[in-house]
Amino acid sequence: MSDDPEPGVLVLAGTPIGNPADAPPRLAAELAAADVVAAEDTRRLRRLCAALDVPPPARALSYFEANEVARTRELLEELERGARVLLVTDAGMPSVSDPGYRLVAAAVEAGVRVTAVPGPSAVLTALAVSGLPADRFCFEGFLPRKAGERARRLAELAAEPRTLLFFEAPHRLAAALADLATAFGADRPAAVCRELTKTYEEVRRGPLGELAEWAAGDVRGEITLVVAGAPPAAPGDVDDAALAERVAARVEAGEDRKAALAAVAKEAGVPKKQVYAAVLAARAVDDDAEGSEPPH
8 A cells, every 4th residue: 555645636716807706606615625825916815815705825825927837846746745726816717828737737747636616717708798709719818919920920810710819918909909900801890808897897899990999099907809700701702902911911020922822822712823913913003003103
């Protein structure tokens, strides 16, 4: 008979995304039962415990992006010694654009049981209230901060048929929506979901171009973007000008021209020669426009 302790259990707990009353009923019990609580922000953890009328945990450790690697090893040792470790983040579900993935992967690799206390999700809440198709969707997290990287990523997603969801910081919202309008088309339907479940909750729906103009003002709070997927292109109904614009956007973002032609052809479901012809036609139009300008 082995003297080694039975491995513990890792509990991923969803926390309210705004309204403390949305906390799952099991959360208070798990906070009280945990040997160790790993929290993205221990100050927020204390506020959460106060809102739930639960005593602060006897042992709470910070677990955030900067210390995630080192703290994962420490928490895994606790789990292997038989501890019940509860992981919470500032809002929503751990591992979903929040710390947690490394610890879950390490626990699974070590044969430690992983379970969850399901709770509120900004992703699913925004999808549900957006008014956009919810039968098939994909979550992209935060877009790249740098404009070139963001443009490249959006060019890759332009033909995605599923509804797309993004997180975005308020100070980057206007730039992100402008880039989305450029890559997806200004008429693509979307919704900006702001401060979900909080006092000043707002869901603004409309075409990307209009939302980009609105966001040029002062927009604050936690933001989730929901964008309709690309509409299916009917055979023979592919706009050559749009093909040329998509190639130009990819090239401007730093992609090789030949690769951009191939990628756009694949996305649009048309032959590469059609895309090439569209690019040549657009170039000829630009040359004609330049040649028609009066001399200075």
